[in-house]
Amino acid sequence: MAPGEQGAAVIQVTSVTKSYGSGRGRVEALRGVDLTVHEGETVAIVGQSGSGKTTLLQMLGAVDVPTSGTVEVAGRDLGSMRERDLTGFRRSVVGFVFQQFNLIPTLTAYQNVEAAAVNVPGEGADRIAGLLEQVGLGDRMDHRPAELSGGEQQRVAIARALVNDPTIILADEPTGNLDSETGHEVLELLTAVAVTGRRTLVLITHDDRVAAAAERIITIRDGLIVDG
Ligand code: ADP
Ligand code: MG
Numbered sequence: 001m002a003p004g005e006q007g008a009a010v011i012q013v014t015s016v017t018k019s020y021g022s023g024r025g026r027v028e029a030l031r032g033v034d035l036t037v038h039e040g041e042t043v044a045i046v047g048q049s050g051s052g053k054t055t056l057l058q059m060l061g062a063v064d065v066p067t068s069g070t071v072e073v074a075g076r077d078l079g080s081m082r083e084r085d086l087t088g089f090r091r092s093v094v095g096f097v098f099q100q101f102n103l104i105p106t107l108t109a110y111q112n113v114e115a116a117a118v119n120v121p122g123e124g125a126d127r128i129a130g131l132l133e134q135v136g137l138g139d140r141m142d143h144r145p146a147e148l149s150g151g152e153q154q155r156v157a158i159a160r161a162l163v164n165d166p167t168i169i170l171a172d173e174p175t176g177n178l179d180s181e182t183g184h185e186v187l188e189l190l191t192a193v194a195v196t197g198r199r200t201l202v203l204i205t206h207d208d209r210v211a212a213a214a215e216r217i218i219t220i221r222d223g224l225i226v227d228g
Contacts, residue, residue: 007039009072010168010200011060016069018055018223029055030066031223042194042201043228044214052223053204054172060202061094061170062086074167091118095161097171097190101153103145109156110141117163131159135189151182158189162197169194171203175210187213 013035020027029052037043045053058064059071062078071078074093081089103112113128132141135155145153154174161169171190175183187210194201203214211217218228 007041009036010039010041010074011035011037011202012070012072013056013059014070014072016056016059016066016071018052018059018064019067029223030059033069033220033223033225035218035225037200037202040195040198040200041216042191042214043203043216043218044211045202045204045218045220046206046208046211047220049206051220053220055223056220057170057172057202057204060168061096062090091116092164093166094168094170095164095166097154097157097161097169097174099173099176101145101150101157101177103153103156103160105145108142108144109137109148109152109159112145112156113160113163116160128159128163131162132156134162134193135159149182150178151186154178154186155189158186158193162193165197166199168200168202171201173204173206175205175207180209183207183210 013033016030016033017028018030020029033056045056047053059066060073065079076089078086104115107115109132110128113131117124117128129141132138135158137152137155140148140152148156169190174190175186178186190201190203191213205211216228219226
C-alpha cells in the first residue's frame, strides 16, 4: 500500500457496551463505543486507569463478549461465531502482548514461542528461531524467563504473538513494566513488526510518548471514545 493510502476496515466496533456485575455492584465499563480501524494502521488507545481500555481490547480479541453492540474483525462478526471458530480466531487472527509478559516460567524462550504455535508448517523450527532472531534474541533462545531482562521477556512475547502470522497485534500497556529506554526499544520493535508484516497494531498505553509513535491516538474516558 502506498503511504497515506487507507486500507479496508479490519476492525469495526458498533455501539458496544459492556457491563460487569449486577445491581448496585454493576459497572458500565463501555457505554457505547464506535470504532473503525483500517488494515495496516497503528492505533494507540489512551485514557486513565479504569476508563475501559482493556475491556475494549478484550472485545477485539474475542476474549470477552459485549453486553450489546457488534464487533467485526477481519470480516468476521464475532458475536455470531461458534466457540470452535472463536478459538481458531483467537489463535490465528490476533496476537496478544501483555504488560506482564505472561511467559511460562518453566519453558525457554524458544519453547514459549513454540507452545503458542498452531499448524506451524514443516519449517516450524526455523520459523520460530527466525522470529526470535527478528526480535534480537537469537542468542537467548534457550534462556528461561527468569534468565532474561524485562525487555528481553517482552521481545519473547512479541515473537510469540507473531508465531501464527496474525493480521492484528493487540498490545495492552506493553511498555508499562519497562524503564523508558527499554520501553522505547520495545515500542520500536512492535511498530516495526507491524509495518513490515503489514499488520494492524492496536496498542494501549498511559504514556503520551508511546502514544505519539502511533499514526492515530484514540482517547477513551468513562467507557466512551471522546477523541480520535
Ligand atoms: P483500563 O484498562 O482502562 O484501566 P478496564 O477496561 O480494565 O480499564 O476496566 C474498566 C472498568 O471495568 C473499571 O471500572 C474496572 O474496575 C471494571 N472491570 C474490569 N474488568 C472487570 C471484571 N472482570 N469484573 C468487574 N469489573 C471489571
Ligand atoms: Mg487496562
